[in-house]
Amino acid sequence: MQNTPLWLPALLLALLLPGLASAEKPSTEKPSDTQSLAGVSAGKIAWDINMASPKKLLLYLKVMDETYEDLKRQGVEPDMVLTFRGPSVRLITTEHAEVSLDEEVQREGIAAQLAAMLAKPNVRAEACSVATRLNNVDPETLLPSIEHVGNTFVSQIGYQAQGYATIPIM
Known part of the structure; x- marks a missing residue:
């Protein structure tokens, strides 16, 4: 068996390091949506929220x-309405009397996330x-700033007539 000279690994390392150091790192910048947003100045969305899982709702x-x-970020002015229906209304209240401890944390997260979102314009x-x-x-017992309306199906009809895109969250 032949012994490798001690200088050979050092030589290989010296030859490879410049190439490794100059290798481009993957971009952490988020891609744009240029084609889909061409000519769009307002992003009107009516979120149709109908889910029972606090973990999923928080996500x-x-x-x-x-x-x-x-x-x-892409120069489009957001205009969003979150319409809660079905079992999702149980997740947007201050009443947590019969909620498990792990769900309590998620509900607190939901309340905090909603408060942050509702503080934004539009x-x-x-x-x-x-x-x-x-x-x-x-x-x-609905969380602050959530309007109690007659029927969110009616809301969805109205928002669609006003040009809002309906995005179901189920």
């Missing part, structure tokens, strides 16, 4: 917030009175 609220920021939220009635949610 989707973060994605909705990222969508808002992505529109702003973001508002509605809760369906049909859903609050069917899910035994007292409208007085």
Whole structure:
């Protein structure tokens, strides 16, 4: 068996290092949506939220917030309404009497995420009175800044007629 000269690994390392150091790192910058946003100045979205999982709702609220920021970053003015219906109305209340401890943390996250979003320009939220009635949610316990409306199906019809894109969150 032949012994490798001690200087050979050092030589290989010296030859490879410049190439490794100059290798481009993957871009951390988010890609743009240039083609889809061509000629668009306002991003009108009516989120149709109908889910029972607090974990999923918290995740989707973060994605909705990222969508808002992505529109702003690309020069499009966001205009968003979050319409809560079905079991989702149970997740946007201050009443947590019969909630497990792990779900309590997620609900606190939901309340904080919603508060941050609703503090932004052109973001508002509605809760369906049909859903609050069917899910035994007292409208007085809805999180601050959430408007209690007659029927979010009617809201969706109105928002679509006004040019809002409906995006279902289920």
